[in-house]
Amino acid sequence: MAAGLAPSPFGAIDWATPWLDPWRGAGEPLARKVLQGGCAVHAVLQVATSEGGPVGFAPPQDLPDGIAYEQFIFDTGRVPTRDNLHDFFNGLVWQQFPQTKQRLNQLQAQAIAADGVQAVRGPLRDALTVFDENGALLSAPPALWAALRARDWRRLFVDLRPLWREARLVLFGHALLEKLVFPRKPITAHVYQAQAAIDSVASLDAWLAQSLQPERLVTKPFVPLPVLGIPGWWPGNENFSFYDDSLVFRSAPRKSNHTMGSAVL
Known part of the structure; x- marks a missing residue:
């Protein structure tokens, strides 16, 4: 050099x-x-x-x-x-x-x-950009998905840790891949549920291209997942205090009790 x-x-x-x-x-x-x-x-x-x-x-x-x-x-x-x-x-x-x-x-x-x-992008273009930049595909047992959606991080990563052997996460977003060249604990993927086992990238590609329909995308069907929390992905998470960082592993948003309904805050 x-x-x-x-x-x-x-x-x-x-x-x-x-x-x-x-x-x-x-x-x-x-x-x-x-x-x-x-x-x-x-x-x-x-x-x-x-x-x-x-x-x-x-x-x-x-x-x-x-x-x-x-x-x-x-x-x-x-x-x-x-x-x-x-x-x-x-x-x-x-x-x-x-x-x-x-x-x-x-x-x-x-x-x-x-x-x-x-x-300002509309809902569809916003969802497309989020997934294109930071998306990931997760195939996992239902119990892991339930804990992830609830953002019950202790259950997801500690209590159910053995179940991660049956899961597979494939990163898709190019900004996400770029950020992980210099790994930091807060790096978070927007995860989309793979409805079938991830056998190969080619089969995943074919399924995903068919799955991405506008009416579904506008609902933002993604769940945040701090990827360095995945067992086997980062040495630091072998000490379970790794998951006590509330700035990274955040609770699910509370729902409003207003009479207008239960909109997520």
């Missing part, structure tokens, strides 16, 4: 972490090419993209001023990609979950066509 140059963040990716297990095979060689070859991220992704894939990858300056990012992808089939971890992981998700990413982009474009680009 030349004197005075900061180390590349691509060198900080620890592909041995459990959350990167589904991504290691495809992602590690690409990150190595970026790190060792000084190649632009969009070029590395483009070379690795299979023929017939839903999108290609382009330098960021190809996105014209005044055109929404999602609309440009929908219109051209090209993803503007910067030389950073955020866009690298986005490209990796496009490669591993092509059907789902295409479905998310289609729904974004439809919402833009209907409502235009506004200062």
